[in-house]
Amino acid sequence: MTETTEVRALEVRGLTAGYGAMAVIHDVTLSVGHGEIVGLLGRNGAGKTTTLMAIAGFLGRCEGEVKVDDVRLRGPAYKRSRGQVGIVLEGRSVFPSLTVANNLELAGADRDEALELFPELRPKLALRAGVLSGGEQQMLALARTVCRHPAVMLIDELSFGLAPTVCERLLARLRHVAETTRVGVLLVEQGIHYAASVADRVLIMNEGLIRAEMPGAELAEREDEIERIYLGGLDDAA
Numbered sequence: 001m002t003e004t005t006e007v008r009a010l011e012v013r014g015l016t017a018g019y020g021a022m023a024v025i026h027d028v029t030l031s032v033g034h035g036e037i038v039g040l041l042g043r044n045g046a047g048k049t050t051t052l053m054a055i056a057g058f059l060g061r062c063e064g065e066v067k068v069d070d071v072r073l074r075g076p077a078y079k080r081s082r083g084q085v086g087i088v089l090e091g092r093s094v095f096p097s098l099t100v101a102n103n104l105e106l107a108g109a110d111r112d113e114a115l116e117l118f119p120e121l122r123p124k125l126a127l128r129a130g131v132l133s134g135g136e137q138q139m140l141a142l143a144r145t146v147c148r149h150p151a152v153m154l155i156d157e158l159s160f161g162l163a164p165t166v167c168e169r170l171l172a173r174l175r176h177v178a179e180t181t182r183v184g185v186l187l188v189e190q191g192i193h194y195a196a197s198v199a200d201r202v203l204i205m206n207e208g209l210i211r212a213e214m215p216g217a218e219l220a221e222r223e224d225e226i227e228r229i230y231l232g233g234l235d236d237a238a
């Protein structure tokens with residue numbers, strides 16, 4: 001699963017960013033390997049989405065460095081998302097009034113490849129995306145992104161608003177995608193048990209700082225520690 005080569009799909013160093021003059025995340029350093037899924041956990045307002053936004057280039061004022069496949073990214077989001085960075089935002093990143101087929105086409109995704117990775121979408125190709133279930137819409141959002149072959153995908157709350165069984169299927173599919181395509185995934189997730197089921201590694205964030213890092217497999221047994229980080233402040237810094 002985790003690749004041991006030197007070049008990481010995503011490498012972030014000393015990223016400080018926020019809104020206007022206010023910094024919300026501070027000196028964030030993290031990396032994601034090819035084929036690796038890294039979970040980013042933390043309570044509401046911890047700075048998880050802001051971290052994704054800053055990496056993606058949505059925030060005007062950032063300090064620090066973002067590299068994808070060892071190439072430093074500069075410039076705004078629309079340039080980054082066309083290239084090596086794929087973004088799936090909270091909610092449904094699809095066009096509800098277009099068909100599934102058109103959604104794939106508009107994204108520039110290879111339809112055969114999309115259907116190979118997400119066979120559940122095949123019988124739905126002619127349907128408008130807006131009538132798909134929440135889980136199917138998320139699958140379509142993933143397909144639209146992964147089939148543009150980014151080196152790294154930034155995913156915000158894939159499980160948002162979905163039933164547990166649907167989430168589990170979706171996350172298993174994400175695991176399959178990471179292993180098959182070798183895309184690196186930085187996944188913001190609220191549910192600790194979901195992150196434990198899919199992430200190779202997890203980072204725990206609070207008050208805009210990365211406070212701890214651990215293998216996904218250790219999440220369940222370290223739940224008390226994680227809760228203390230969620231609730232605590234600087235004393236819990238890793």
Ligand SMILES: Nc1ncnc2c1ncn2[C@@H]1O[C@H](COP(=O)(O)OP(=O)(O)OP(=O)(O)O)[C@@H](O)[C@H]1O
Pocket residue numbers: 019024042043044045046047048049050051190
């Ligand atoms: N557009 C904005 N303008 C000003 N402040 C913002 C903006 N978006 C987020 N914030 C603030 O930045 C902080 C971090 O928010 P962020 O959305 O990154 O947290 P989060 O960890 O993703 O939370 P959640 O799990 O609730 O989505 C919060 O205090 C939030 O109020």
